[in-house]
Amino acid sequence: MVKKVIHTNEEIDITSEDKEMLIEQLMDLYTEKVYLLAYSFVKDRGIAEDISQEVFLKAYRYINNFRGEASLKSWIYRITVNTSMDFLKKKSMKQLLIENSFFESFNRTESAETSYLETDRNEHLLQIIITLPMKYRAVIVLHYFYDLTINELSTILNIKTNTVKTRLSRGRDMLRRKIEAKKGDVFSG
Structure with a gap:
């Protein structure tokens, strides 16, 4: 029996x-x-490239062990996070740093001024996210920048769904407090 995994419009025979x-x-x-996910953890292009290569080597080595219980996307992200x-x-290393280029692809059709203001706000937001403890940064980054669901986060991080929900809630609260402490500079403009 052949198992198929569908990712957007791609079909992969596992x-x-x-x-x-x-x-x-x-x-x-x-x-x-x-690469971007690895870079968000290590903030070094060379190391992120090495990690990316290692992720695909591990995927190659263990693809026969993929059980299909989670999506292939979740499996690859879990290998990357681990x-x-x-x-x-x-x-x-104790800090999770995020590459500013996460935001570059979001609004490419904007005017130069709008794009600059958005980039500036995003850089301020990134500086605040970087100050969060790693367990909150990881769920914030994976949920909001990679659009992963609670269940996917649970699988990738190997924690319970309620733990994911708690970390997201606490992480958002910490972000809100830090933004308010900076008097909303992140979102003014």
Whole structure:
């Protein structure tokens, strides 16, 4: 029996014996997002590239173990988060930093002035997000920047859905308080 995984309009045969072709398809679908997710943890382009390569090597190595209980997207993101977290643990890095380019693709048709103001607000917001403890930053980034659901976050982070909900709620509260403490500068303009 052949299992199929649908991602947007792409169909990937996860039982294919041609693992090279399968990984090539996965890389076509997820390379940029995996890189940006890794970069959001390590804030170093070279390291994020290394982590991205390692993610796809792990996917290649363990694709036969993929059970299809979660989406392929969630599986790839979980590998990325785990690999990034392993790197952070090894290097004792404590800050999650987010690349400003997350926002570059959001509004490409805006005027230069509008785009500049939006980028400026986003940079202020990013500076505030960076100050959150890692467990709150991770759920905020994955939920709001990657549009992952509570269930997907639960799978990726290997925590209960109620824990995800609690961290999202607390993370939003912390953000709100920090924004208010800065007198709303982030959203004025």
